[in-house]
Amino acid sequence: MNRDIHKIVSQMTLEEKANLCSGLDVWHLKGVERLGIPSIMVANGPNGLNKQAAAGEGINMNAGIPSTCFPTAAGLASTWNRDLIREVGVALGEVCQAENVAVLLGPGANIKRSPLGGRNFEYFSEDPYLSSEIAASHIQGVQSQGVGTSLKHFAANNQEHHRMSYDAIIDERTLREIYLASFEGAVKKGQPWTLMTAYNKINGSYASQNEHLLGDVLRNEWGFEGLIVSDWGAVDQIVDSLAGGLELEMPGNSLSAGKILHAVNHEKLSEDVLDVAVERMLQLIFMHLDNKKENASFDSEQHHQLARRVASESMVLLKNEDGLLPLDKNRKVAIIGALAEKPKYQGSGSAFVVPTRVEIPLDEIKQLAANPNFITYAPGYALDTEDVDQGLVEEAKLAAQSAEITVIFAGLPDGFESELADRAHLKLPENQRQLIEAVSSVQGNVVVVLMNGSALEMPWAPSVGAIVETYLAGQAVGSAIAHVLFGESNPSGKLAETFPLKLEDNPSYLNFPGEGDRVEYKEGIFVGYRYYDKKKMQTLFPFGHGLSYTTFAYSNLIISRSELMDTETVDVQVTLTNTGTRAGKETVQLYVKDIESSVSRPDKELKEFAKVELQPGEQTTVSFTLDKRAFAYYNVALKDWHVESGEFEIMIGGSSRAIALQAKLQVTSTVAVPQTFTRNSLLGDLMRNPIAAPMMQALTQNFQASMGISDGDEKMAKIMQAALVSMPLRNLVTFSQGAFSDEMVEHLLLQLNAQN
Known part of the structure; x- marks a missing residue:
């Protein structure tokens, strides 16, 4: 419906306009009844709808209506599958339509700077390109259903320690190449209806009133057209926030309208600025009204099946010596670990979802086995303590000795990772670590299934034959794990983050979580694999790693031209062949290296990827197109992305450390970096x-x-x-x-x- 928003705003009183800039309550925006403008509702996500059961209910992170719980962002990113993530978004949009929710608060596109980050399970990756691509697909899926998203938390929200007050000190190049780039593609490709600012400061200015980020970058450079909303309680001074580019403070604050009125009346805030904020608010409200589907409904069973498919595809086969997996359904298997009975399938905090149902891994494994009696179980440890129960350990050892293969379920119980607190270490609980070592001493065929939201240290890894990383796989965790273990599903997940050998190896280790409220990002652009590769460091499992029950071969790397200007594009093709005996999916990863540069650059950077499914013996050509951005770094003097003339290397492979093919090309810059030469120029x-x-x-x-x-x-x-x-x-x-x-x-x- 066409509406004259300017005219509607002109009909409002100054008080009505000021009122609209703060929420009605925790989950609703204000309306203007006199003008027929209704209140609309927003709700937490993003891996499921967390809608509070009662209207106007306050913040209760563990209460809400039942909704399909999909894998968290850490798992979604591990699929490296844009189309599948879009399907998840569509399903979430359908649920929001049925529940009359205007905006789903997510996805989160912050970078995993440290594996200790308490909300890492809610974020996609350590790599900005992968993060932005997955976020864009999520946004596109949800908004295809006429429901808005809220891309969050803009920007540099990388820890929970002092999360509402810390100041992220980041140089401009690092900010652009890593922390803003993670949002940039999602904004440009997805055009989210709203964007949520972070709690923290960036270089001295709170994110909710950072005029440079909200105005210069987000609005003017990236062309963001939606509403900018604060995280809940993130506003320091509402007037400064409005002047800095924010439009909506959440949750409702009864004092804010008066502060806005006073500022306008005393010419400390332009009424024009207020009018723009109100116009964007109305635009959001009307978008919801115009896209509302009457009698909307969804198929919860269909959504559950999708959750199972996504969970199966998100699981990463980290290790599989001598083809220990998949399991033979006719062999005797000991299932050990309390998490097999009480799975960890989602994180804690605002992203908590009340599931429509939860599948139990132990039950699903018994169902898929040729005979349920082939499966024995021992809990091995208690979930409510780290203390070792020697009786449970001995029981587990006996179960393992009587079986042909042992599957140990291990992971991080509630309390080890959550919003509001960063992790203290990367270790499993002590009772689980000792259990793995004890069982491995009496059983040569051990599989470890992990349930955790972020990277772990694994000193026990050499003593086990196979490791499956499930992350936090959502409510279909049980059948998804059973299908992967027995080969009903061929694992195809790839790590979206590096697993270091030990915490101290991480590039942010010496500067995380900072001193007081000051956090210096001294590692610069060398985050995640960019650091480990540059340092030639061994890792436990590298970025992009993930095995399959089949094998793939790369051949025939073809680059469409050997020379190009930075204003031109180049096409890259590679042939992928399934050389194994099972159908499977492989993620082809393309990395670029600037061979010689005047500035410090990583040894490789992910610039493209594609997930491909092939039958045994099947072959296909995978094609990519690279533009200037694939070869550029952010030049602070130019205030723009810049390509230095020279040779670049294109690398193709199955992970950042499994490069199969390489080729070089010459790129010529069309832009000279302005320099003023002096007597002291070298x-x-x-x-x-x-x-x-x-x-x-x-x-x-x-x-x-x-x-x-x-x-x-x-x-x-x-x-x-x-x-x-x-x-x-x-x-x-x-x-x-x-x-x-x-x-x-x-x-x-x-x-x-x-x-x-």
Whole structure:
């Protein structure tokens, strides 16, 4: 329906406009009854609908109407499957339509800076490109159903320690390449109806009133058109927030309207700014009304089946020695671990979902076995303590000894990872660690199934034959695990984060969680695999890693051109073949490396990926198109993404550490980085500058001659060239024995700076 929003706003009183900028209560936005503008509801997500059971109910993180609980973001990202994530979004949108929810609060696109982050299970990845792609697909799916999303938490929300007050100190290049890039693609491709600001400060300014991020970057550069809303309780000063670009404070605050009125009446806040905020609020309300589907409904059973499919595809086969998995349905299997009976399938906090049902792994395994009597069970440990119960351990050892294969369920019980608190370490509970070691000492065929929201240390990994990472797999966790263990589903998940050997290896270790309220991101752009690769460090499991019950071969890497300008695109093709005996899915990962750069860059960066399903012996061609952004870094001087002329390497493989094919191409920049040369500019920098280089070549040859070095003296010429690289321009006068003067240098500088 076409409405004149400007006209509606002009009919409002100043008080009505001020009132709209703060919520009605915890979950509702205000309306204006006099003008027929209704109140609308928002609700927590994003891996299921967490709608409070009673209207106007306060924040209760563990209460809500039943809704299908899908895998959390850590698991969704491990699918590396844009289409599947879009399907999940569609299902969530259907539920929201049926429940009259206007906006689902999610997804979360923050970077996993440290594996200790308490909300890492709610976030997708350590890599900004993967994170933004998965977030965009999620947004597209939900909003295809006429329901809004709220991309969160913008920006640099990477820890729970002092989460409402810490100041993230991040240099501009790191902020752009890592922490903002994780949101950028999601905003541009998904155009979420709303975006939620974080609690923390970024470089001294609260996210909810950060004019640079909300105005300059989000609105002006990225073209965001939706509503900007605060996280619940994130507003410091409502007037400053409105001036900085925020439009809606949540939850409702009875004092805010008065502060806004006072600021406008005393010319401390422009009424035009207030009007823009109200217009965006009305735009959101009307989008909900115009997209509302009468008598909307959904099929909860169909959603459960989707949850099972997503969970199966999210599971990562980390290790599988000698083909221990899949299990033979006719073999005797001991299932050990209390989590097999009481699975950890979701995280705690605002993302908690009341499931429509929960499948129990032990029950589902018994159902798939050829005979349920082939399956024995021992709890092995208690979930409410870390203390070792020797009686339970001995019972587990006896069960393992009487079986042909043992499957141990291990993971992080409630309280080990949650919103509001960061993790203290990366270890399993002590009773689980000792159980794994004890069982492995009496049984040679041990499979460990993990239930956790983020990376773990695994000192016990060498003593077990197979490891399956299920993350927090949602309500269909039971059948999904059973299907993977028995080979009904071929695992195809890939890690969206690096598992380090130990916590101390993590690049943020010395600067997490900071000192007081100050958190310095001193590792810069070297987050996750970017750091481990640059340092040539061994990891437990690398970014992008994940095994299959079949095998794949990469061949015929073809790049459509060997040279291109940075304004052009290049096509990359690779042939993928299923060389095994089972149907399976492989995620083809494309990484790019700048071979020689004047700035510090990672050894490789993920720039594209595609998930492909192949039958045994089947072959297909996977195609990608790369543009300027695939080769660029963020240049602070230009305030833009910049490609340095030079050679780049294209790398294709099944993980960041399993590169199968490589090829090079030349990329030429069309943009020169502005430089002002002085007497103290280094000759090496001048030689690398495309404008200055021709002049410098002749000049250095003359200088070399003035030093008495002939062209035939190759050894001395080489030494001199090396010395010139780090020599200031002024030293041409000092060392040329009168061949160069200050006047000549000044004249040269005038020429160079005029052309640059």
